[in-house]
Amino acid sequence: MTGRKIGVYVCQCGGNIGDYVDVDKVVEDIKGDDDVIVARSAMFTCSDATQQEIVQDAQEQGLDALVVASCSPKLHTMTFRDVAKRAGMNPFQYTQVNVREQCSWTHTDDKTGATEKATRLVRAGINRTRLTEPLEPIVVETTPKSLVVGGGIAGLRAALGLAELGLTVFLVEKDAKLGGRVAGYGAMFPNDRKGSDLVATLEEKVRANPAITVFTNAELMAKGGSFGNNQVTIAIHGDQLETIQLDVGSIVVATGFDDYEPAAGEFGYGLDGVVTLPEFKKMVDEAPGLLQYQGRPVKTVAYIYCVGSRQDESLEGAHTYCSRYCCTSAVHTAIEAQKLAGDIRQYHLYRDMRTYGKYELLWNASREKGSLYLRVPDDEPPAVEKLSSGGLKVTTKDLLTGGEEIAIPADLVVLVTGMVPRENADLVSVLKLPVGIDGFYNEIHPKLRPVETIVDGVLICGACQAPKTSSEAVASGLAATTQSGAMLKRGFAELDPMVAIVDNDACTWCGKCLEACPYDALEQVEVDGKQVAQVIRTACKGCGGCVPVCPTDAIDLQGYTDAQIRAMIDGLMEVSCS
Amino acid sequence: MAEAAVQEDQAFSPRILVFSTNNISDPGIDLAGSSHMHYSPNVMVISVPCTSGIKPSWILYAMEQGFDGVFIAADGEECAYLPDCGERTAGIMTDAQAMLVEKGYEPQRVRMAAICSVCAEPFTKYMHEYARSLADLGPSRKATA
Numbered sequence: 001m002t003g004r005k006i007g008v009y010v011c012q013c014g015g016n017i018g019d020y021v022d023v024d025k026v027v028e029d030i031k032g033d034d035d036v037i038v039a040r041s042a043m044f045t046c047s048d049a050t051q052q053e054i055v056q057d058a059q060e061q062g063l064d065a066l067v068v069a070s071c072s073p074k075l076h077t078m079t080f081r082d083v084a085k086r087a088g089m090n091p092f093q094y095t096q097v098n099v100r101e102q103c104s105w106t107h108t109d110d111k112t113g114a115t116e117k118a119t120r121l122v123r124a125g126i127n128r129t130r131l132t133e134p135l136e137p138i139v140v141e142t143t144p145k146s147l148v149v150g151g152g153i154a155g156l157r158a159a160l161g162l163a164e165l166g167l168t169v170f171l172v173e174k175d176a177k178l179g180g181r182v183a184g185y186g187a188m189f190p191n192d193r194k195g196s197d198l199v200a201t202l203e204e205k206v207r208a209n210p211a212i213t214v215f216t217n218a219e220l221m222a223k224g225g226s227f228g229n230n231q232v233t234i235a236i237h238g239d240q241l242e243t244i245q246l247d248v249g250s251i252v253v254a255t256g257f258d259d260y261e262p263a264a265g266e267f268g269y270g271l272d273g274v275v276t277l278p279e280f281k282k283m284v285d286e287a288p289g290l291l292q293y294q295g296r297p298v299k300t301v302a303y304i305y306c307v308g309s310r311q312d313e314s315l316e317g318a319h320t321y322c323s324r325y326c327c328t329s330a331v332h333t334a335i336e337a338q339k340l341a342g343d344i345r346q347y348h349l350y351r352d353m354r355t356y357g358k359y360e361l362l363w364n365a366s367r368e369k370g371s372l373y374l375r376v377p378d379d380e381p382p383a384v385e386k387l388s389s390g391g392l393k394v395t396t397k398d399l400l401t402g403g404e405e406i407a408i409p410a411d412l413v414v415l416v417t418g419m420v421p422r423e424n425a426d427l428v429s430v431l432k433l434p435v436g437i438d439g440f441y442n443e444i445h446p447k448l449r450p451v452e453t454i455v456d457g458v459l460i461c462g463a464c465q466a467p468k469t470s471s472e473a474v475a476s477g478l479a480a481t482t483q484s485g486a487m488l489k490r491g492f493a494e495l496d497p498m499v500a501i502v503d504n505d506a507c508t509w510c511g512k513c514l515e516a517c518p519y520d521a522l523e524q525v526e527v528d529g530k531q532v533a534q535v536i537r538t539a540c541k542g543c544g545g546c547v548p549v550c551p552t553d554a555i556d557l558q559g560y561t562d563a564q565i566r567a568m569i570d571g572l573m574e575v576s577c578s
Numbered sequence: 579m580a581e582a583a584v585q586e587d588q589a590f591s592p593r594i595l596v597f598s599t600n601n602i603s604d605p606g607i608d609l610a611g612s613s614h615m616h617y618s619p620n621v622m623v624i625s626v627p628c629t630s631g632i633k634p635s636w637i638l639y640a641m642e643q644g645f646d647g648v649f650i651a652a653d654g655e656e657c658a659y660l661p662d663c664g665e666r667t668a669g670i671m672t673d674a675q676a677m678l679v680e681k682g683y684e685p686q687r688v689r690m691a692a693i694c695s696v697c698a699e700p701f702t703k704y705m706h707e708y709a710r711s712l713a714d715l716g717p718s719r720k721a722t723a
Contacts, residue, residue, distance in 0.1 A: 072608045073600075073625070101611035102623050113619030120622060437655040444658045445601060445695070454658040498627075518660060543659035544631020548670055553633075560626050565636050569595065572622050573643040 007038040007063040011045035011070035020104040022115040029119045037061050045070050051083050058087035067125045069097035090134035097125035124571035131564045137494035142228035143249035144488045152180020154462030154477035155254035156202040161481035163211040172218045178203050186285025189332035226538035227456040250457045250484040257419040257463035260308025268384025273392050280414040284336050291340045302394045302410040305350040309418035323418025324467040328359040330416045331366045338369045346371045374398040419467040440466045451480040498559040499540035506554035507532040513546035592646035592712035596623040603651035603693035610698035617705035628659045630666035634674035647687045647712045654692025
């Protein structure tokens with residue numbers, strides 16, 4: 001007995017738990033456990049009535065900690081932390097035990113087994129809770145200013161959105177001009193608006209907005225401070241290198257992508273008349289009248305899809321992902337090319353046509369205008385060669401006509417190249433950006449936290465995160481805007497206090513924890529004449545990566561301490577009472 | 579518990595402790611449940627923020643308390659905290675194996691695999707496979723007996 005007063009509530013979730021787990025038996029089994037003052041079952045623990053009952057129990061019995069065994073913690077941890085708070089308990093002395101997704105639902109075939117397991121899980125939760133300490137969220141004041149890195153379409157739109165929220169915005173662009181890649185595009189799918197017009201409109205608004213300061217020929221060089229209050233250093237390249245310091249509360253990274261550059265000889269790249277999709281698009285965008293290549297009219301175009309995308313994973317540095325935009329862009333460019341020269345013959349050699357969603361209509365339109373689609377086998381890519389006559393010949397198999405070998409004479413071969421991550425090691429190192437296996441930056445969760453990174457206050461958007469169309473890039477830019485607003489408009493932010501703690505008596509300062517931490521969340525300090533490690537609570541991400549590297553077991557992660565995990569294991573293995 | 583003992587004699591069902599991660603593998607395991615995929619109720623999960631924070635000594639402790647195997651459902655490349663999470667977790671597993679061997683447990687009593695946030699089917703499959711291979715090894719307790 002530790003003198004703790006724990007309330008335990010086991011949920012039936014209607015029949016979702018109750019049909020497969022004997023909830024009353026679970027309650028019966030744990031009721032006599034040390035420190036358990038209240039143990040009840042409930043039909044729906046998350047209902048207002050039961051929440052109220054918990055609050056009442058807590059007040060009447062003087063509960064100081066709470067366990068709810070119900071659904072996955074992803075669903076209701078926050079709900080019951082709030083209940084704990086309302087009941088006068090510390091919200092971090094609450095434990096949610098997953099007896100639905102990880103018990104009743106997965107053992108619908110074994111009620112006895114599921115019931116025994118539920119008891120074990122609840123007991124582990126009680127054991128963990130017994131060792132919780134009251135924690136307070138780490139509150140930090142935030143600076144109502146945002147830094148946007150990258151002045152392409154996503155960065156421009158984000159900058160504007162941030163200013164509209166009432167934040168001060170600094171926009172840093174490496175290039176001399178704003179607009180990024182989209183500035184170089186003519187008509188774009190789906191509505192044929194020119195890329196150059198789109199960014200010109202955005203740029204005009206950005207330049208006119210007094211809350212936005214634009215730095216071109218500029219780079220982010222350093223970032224200091226901590227979440228909500230970062231000091232950043234911007235280098236501005238000009239006749240003389242100038243550096244300036246700014247205080248910002250959030251950083252939106254919108255650094256874009258690079259076009260895939262085919263290797264010499266890859267699908268004939270390097271031969272006269274073999275061009276990439278961006279090169280071809282430029283030709284079409286800038287064609288004075290008829291489509292021409294080096295003074296000769298272009299009558300036949302062969303497109304080879306998936307160049308630099310969906311590559312075989314056995315290749316060194318393969319880009320195994322789909323670049324998402326290129327099918328639609330190639331199809332759209334073919335329609336534009338056809339507008340220039342009505343009698344043009346266009347052959348599309350594709351692996352899978354991914355003009356998803358409403359872009360399917362463009363694919364149909366291109367077929368109606370005469371484009372022919374040939375499906376090539378994944379393992380037998382088309383071959384491109386130069387003919388003695390000066391033209392090009394593409395040899396391929398067409399799966400749609402029984403795998404027959406087809407030779408296509410072409411004036412121009414367009415390699416439909418994809419997007420690749422941009423080399424930006426300096427920025428990655430300055431911001432500690434998480435880089436995925438594909439080389440693009442990683443969000444915390446693709447659905448639930450799609451623009452946040454594990455570095456609090458650093459958001460990603462646009463094609464630096466993954467291949468995106470420009471509308472998707474802008475949408476994610478606005479998502480990053482909203483996230484910044486949510487963090488900065490309130491004036492302060494609360495960070496989860498489940499961070500690392502150091503036992504000064506056990507610590508001998510060897511520096512191993514500092515080495516293990518990519519977030520620089522540990523520092524060497526002197527306490528009572530002794531060198532020890534100290535956790536910078538606002539920088540710690542609470543991953544626990546420093547815990548197992550400590551040779552003297554001096555580090556614990558709050559909420560997941562050594563004692564708590566061992567107590568949970570004990571609880572899981574403790575034999576049922578009955 | 580006499581009943582359970584008889585059951586164990588008939589078909590030994592190993593107790594497996596799974597370490598999952600709050601953001602990646604735990605949602606994958608949840609999805610197995612919401613899809614009503616079945617594995618043994620002797621599989622029990624403790625979720626932590628990141629598998630790079632698991633202490634090898636916890637794995638040994640689990641064995642000493644009666645688990646027959648520990649499965650680390652790692653984030654692999656998806657870890658949002660640490661770019662080298664896979665390597666770190668593999669190192670933790672190697673250290674844990676050394677500790678187990680020293681105490682007379684087979685090193686196969688700990689294993690790891692990357693489980694993503696939608697890896698319901700792979701997780702279920704791993705649980706079946708791992709239970710089978712642990713059943714071949716027999717209960718962990720015999721090692722100390």
